[in-house]
Amino acid sequence: xxxxxxxxxxxxxxxxxxxxxxxxxxxxxxxxxxxxxxxxxxxxxxxxxxxxxxxxxxxxxxxxxxxxxxxxxxxxxxxxxxxxxxxxxxxxxxxxxxxxxxxxxxxxxxxxxxxxxxxxxxxxxxxxxxxxxxxxxxxxxxxxxxxxxxxxxxxxxxxxxxxxxxxxxxxxxxxxxxxxxxxxxxxxxxxxxxxxxxxxxxxxxxxxxxxxxxxxxxxxxxxxxxxxxxxxxxxxxxxxxxxxxxxxxxxxxxxxxxxxxxxxxxxxxxxxxxxxxxxxxxxxxxxxxxxxxxxxxxxxxxxxxxx
Amino acid sequence: xxxxxxxxxxxxxxxxxxxxxxxxxxxxxxxxxxxxxxxxxxxxxxxxxxxxxxxxxxxxxxxxxxxxxxxxxxxxxxxxxxxxxxxxxxxxxxxxxxxxxxxxxxxxxxxxxxxxxxxxxxxxxxxxxxxxxxxxxxxxxxxxxxxxxxxxxxxxxxxxxxxxxxxxxxxxxxxxxxxxxxxxxxxxxxxxxxxxxxxxxxxxxxxxxxxxxx
Numbered sequence: 001x002x003x004x005x006x007x008x009x010x011x012x013x014x015x016x017x018x019x020x021x022x023x024x025x026x027x028x029x030x031x032x033x034x035x036x037x038x039x040x041x042x043x044x045x046x047x048x049x050x051x052x053x054x055x056x057x058x059x060x061x062x063x064x065x066x067x068x069x070x071x072x073x074x075x076x077x078x079x080x081x082x083x084x085x086x087x088x089x090x091x092x093x094x095x096x097x098x099x100x101x102x103x104x105x106x107x108x109x110x111x112x113x114x115x116x117x118x119x120x121x122x123x124x125x126x127x128x129x130x131x132x133x134x135x136x137x138x139x140x141x142x143x144x145x146x147x148x149x150x151x152x153x154x155x156x157x158x159x160x161x162x163x164x165x166x167x168x169x170x171x172x173x174x175x176x177x178x179x180x181x182x183x184x185x186x187x188x189x190x191x192x193x194x195x196x197x198x199x200x201x202x203x204x205x206x207x208x209x210x211x212x213x214x215x216x217x218x219x220x221x222x223x224x225x226x227x228x229x230x231x232x233x234x235x236x237x238x239x240x241x242x243x244x245x246x247x248x249x250x251x252x253x254x255x256x257x258x259x260x261x262x263x264x265x266x267x268x269x270x271x272x273x274x275x276x277x278x279x280x281x282x283x284x285x286x287x288x289x290x291x292x293x294x295x296x297x298x299x300x301x302x303x304x305x306x307x
Numbered sequence: 308x309x310x311x312x313x314x315x316x317x318x319x320x321x322x323x324x325x326x327x328x329x330x331x332x333x334x335x336x337x338x339x340x341x342x343x344x345x346x347x348x349x350x351x352x353x354x355x356x357x358x359x360x361x362x363x364x365x366x367x368x369x370x371x372x373x374x375x376x377x378x379x380x381x382x383x384x385x386x387x388x389x390x391x392x393x394x395x396x397x398x399x400x401x402x403x404x405x406x407x408x409x410x411x412x413x414x415x416x417x418x419x420x421x422x423x424x425x426x427x428x429x430x431x432x433x434x435x436x437x438x439x440x441x442x443x444x445x446x447x448x449x450x451x452x453x454x455x456x457x458x459x460x461x462x463x464x465x466x467x468x469x470x471x472x473x474x475x476x477x478x479x480x481x482x483x484x485x486x487x488x489x490x491x492x493x494x495x496x497x498x499x500x501x502x503x504x505x506x507x508x509x510x511x512x513x514x515x516x517x518x519x520x521x
Binding site (some may be wrong): 142178284285288289291292293295296299300302303 | 311312315317319322326400401404405406408411415429430431434
């Protein structure tokens with residue numbers, strides 16, 4: 001096994017919390033504050049890992065399994081995604097569907113763990129998460145299907161390689177539609193602002209945060225770390241799509257992709273600073289809109305645009 | 308800007324209108340659609356490297372009518388009617404968006420079956436024309452405010468326009484002008500009618516128009 005195949009995974013595991021730091025720093029700077037240090041998410045993780053966990057007597061093994069399974073799902077998903085010029089660690093035909101459902105499995109376990117606490121707030125958060133992610137999933141899968149149709153490949157690594165040979169000049173229209181749809185999915189899945197506010201601790205408006213209220217110590221560290229890997233994985237899909245590798249040299253391309261990830265994080269920070277969170281009834285509209293964009297891209301691909 | 312990009316932008320405007328509850332946003336979107344459509348005949352002719360002055364005049368007329376005059380008329384009616392939102396449509400916005408995508412797929416299927424006298428300039432023309440027509444019809448039947456139904460009528464006409472310009476590009480100018488005049492009169496009359504409905508009933512909800520007053 002070459003070292004280069006391990007590189008994207010290693011980078012993901014090490015650098016993913018940094019994205020959260022960059023987003024928070026951007027938000028602080030736009031808001032005129034100094035903000036927490038860039039490495040604050042790492043300090044949080046280390047602090048949480050050193051603590052003990054408290055479990056409610058009403059919870060069962062489902063509650064304890066939730067954070068572990070969701071972290072495992074996110075790490076496995078990270079092995080499937082290429083970055084820059086580097087191929088992913090695991091690649092086979094149809095791995096894009098496995099990617100979608102590994103993330104789905106993690107979400108399912110978080111939702112079950114939230115329901116297991118028996119707290120009405122967490123049940124509310126769980127039902128919202130389940131509904132919104134079901135809508136986001138259709139946008140995600142249709143977008144990936146449009147990409148697969150465009151590149152003629154069903155593996156993320158092959159798709160990535162096919163995008164490199166000038167796909168943007170041939171069918172930039174559909175790729176742009178898919179990029180916008182994936183960006184909406186990226187924001188929704190990572191509970192960023194137009195859909196959910198990661199900072200709010202008002203139960204009535206929270207989605208993701210409310211589900212993990214009862215987790216503490218190492219469990220909460222797993223959840224935070226899993227969330228940051230998910231942020232990285234979905235972001236990497238967008239970056240792979242927008243910045244297809246061009247230098248042909250994997251190290252240089254990896255550098256470009258990493259710079260792209262940081263720019264994406266700054267972009268998310270800017271979106272969060274300039275937009276308000278949508279009202280709950282508007283969120284499905286946004287997600288179905290993203291689905292419509294993905295669907296339009298897929299239909300255009302089948303309609304033979306630009307071919 | 309290529310024809311395909313133009314047509315996809317028209318389709319995106321359709322989807323945005325299906326998902327939007329603000330009447331002013333829908334009117335602006337229909338104006339944007341009209342401006343995009345006025346470029347369409349020019350793009351098709353430029354692709355063949357010729358540009359008749361007749362056509363430029365035609366495009367300019369479309370631009371002024373669909374991009375400026377109709378939206379201005381509708382905006383004026385909107386201000387006098389004092390309605391901002393389509394409150395409860397017959398079909399919700401999420402379902403409308405899904406319907407839009409289904410209509411798009413259906414149009415692609417239908418247009419793969421249709422046999423045309425001339426080959427279409429782009430594979431997207433026929434399906435997007437059909438889906439714009441169908442979405443216009445859908446807007447007319449699924450929205451309750453009379454103003455939104457006028458917007459739906461404009462979308463429907465835009466679809467017919469794409470169809471005519473792209474597929475029957477030898478249509479005489481006179482026919483096109485006649486159609487435009489019809490639409491102009493229709494929008495004008497509907498604007499006045501909505502104004503009167505609003506003054507008479509204090510709303511423009513068509514559901515309640517069946518209960519007549521003395």
